[in-house]
Amino acid sequence: MPRLLLVLLGCALIPTPGIGQDFRPIPLQSQITRVQPWTGLVLWDTSESVKTDAVSLEFRYFAYSEIVTAKDTFDWSPVERFLAGAAARGHQGVLRFYFDYPGKPSGAPKYLNDLPDYRPITGKSEGKRTGFADWSHPELKRMTLDFYTQFARKFDRDPRLAYLETGFGLWAEYHIYDGPMKLGQTFPDKAFQRDFFKHLSNQFERTPWLMSIDVAAEARTPLAEESELLNLPFGQFDDSFLGKDHAKWNAKNWKFLGLDRWKTQPRGGEFSYYSDHDQKMALAPNGPHGIAFETLAREYHLSFIIANDQPKYQPLSRIAEAGKALGYRLQVTQFASNGTHARVEITNTGIAPPFHDAYVALDGVRAKQSLRGLLPGEKRTYVLRTTSAAPKLTIESDRLVPGQRIEFQADLPGQQ
Structure with a gap:
């Protein structure tokens, strides 16, 4: 009732x-008549199709090194340009900062790499030479916490920003599924993760912040050992939504993080890139694996989903239609x-x-x-x-x- x-x-x-x-x-x-603010399918700000009212949100990655130019020195102009560009198109931003990205140097600031006892690791991920941050170094941990203090101070109430996504590992998606995964070295130890979660909870009053559902992984995160951390106000995003094994793997992580969390914290995602088929059929009537997008989105109460490749496969009218099925509707x-x-x-x-x-x-x-x-x-x-x-x-x-x-x-x- x-x-x-x-x-x-x-x-x-x-x-x-x-x-x-x-x-x-x-x-x-x-x-x-249109996709509502804070909801819908999301295109990267570099998409050729981004100048449209079929979406209300735009996405961008940033390396921490783009912002932190020296110790305790922050140049927010790249973020300002992104948010200003999105706002000029009548959109708001969803952004994510990363340390590790396949095929790129580590996203850690240069001043850290210049320290004599800072030891980043270079390895291969997805067959590409990739830099990984050195999480054994205390300065990296201090800088990371301070980064979000400064970010929240500047952008927490900014109307151009809809959501912040955050985390560690490849693409900040809370895993190093391919590459040198070493807790306390290429990935932060559980004690620091606990401090990180609590720190963000104290910094953001207005901007919702989300982490990948892979934060549920017991082997590399503290959530299973410290269930009280699940009471912290973070949303979740699923970076392989509609993938073939979604019901087998992703659903377990959603369940662990709390089936009712959507009532108080936002849920987002990204269409699966496991195969070209997943992307091509994401908005097909029966989806890529027999479940329509709108059906699964309703089951998981999504507010938004990154869908940057969809203009290759679908008209903007379909992208708008799918977007209007997400989030609230008054x-x-x-x-x-x-x-x-x-x-x-x-x-x-x-x-x-x-x-x-x-x-x-x-x-x-x-x-x-x-x-x-x-x-x-x-x-x-x-x-x-x-x-x-x-x-x-x-x-x-x-x-x-x-x-x-x-x-x-x-x-x-x-x-x-």
Whole structure:
């Protein structure tokens, strides 16, 4: 059964004379016409197809060395350019910083590599010469924690940023599946990982941060040994979504991290690259392995998924259609006024809650309580002061860039 929550906003949370009496329906018609902010399929900022309203999010990797130019010295201009470029296209950013990337030097800052006792390892990953950071060195650990302190201080409330993805290993996806995997050397020890998780939890107040579902791996992470770490506020992303063995391997990690975590923290992902077939058929009616994308996305309550290769295989209309199936979807089910107040009932018909603050507003005056966290099937009723017989109803947020708007469904005929 849908849950109903009465939220009295614009007035005290106590019975008020006149409220609840003689409310008359106000006609309201509205449609959701585009992918909603903070949701949908994600293209890299370098994609030839990125200038489109079929997506609302753009993705980019950064090496830490692009930002940290010397000890305690940060040049955020690459991040600024990425976010500014996305915002100019009416999109928001999803970004991830890495130390290890197949075929590239280590992403550790140069000043670390210049230290006489810092010993990075060069090995092969995916058949390519690859640099790996030296996690035995205390300065790398100190720098990493400070990096996120400084990043949060600058970008935590930035409306151009939707989500931060983070982690260690190849692509920061919490594994070194091919290459020299050595805990405490090429991969941080469990004690530091624990410190890292707690540190990020204390730094970010507004920006959701996510880690790969491979963080569930008992052999290389502390989560199985210290279950209280699962209470920390991190989301998850699945970097091989719709892969052939998804039900065998990925599903176990999702389960370990908490089947209800989606109710409070976002879930994202990336279409599987295990084979060209996985990419080519990702948005086919039955997916690459017999399960439609929308079906599995609904099962796992995804808000977004990286889909950079999809313009090769699908028209932008299909990419938009798939994107609109993700995340939240707001519907106004009641809109009425008694001359001094208006009552708005709103529900979420999507598959996940919104993970940024958004507010019901009448003629530009916002309710005090956010819609953030409104679960699928949940209903909330807001009562706001208004003297207008037909106030303009909108959903407003400070976490939007120019050109974005939060839409809602409504088909209310008004007084019969």
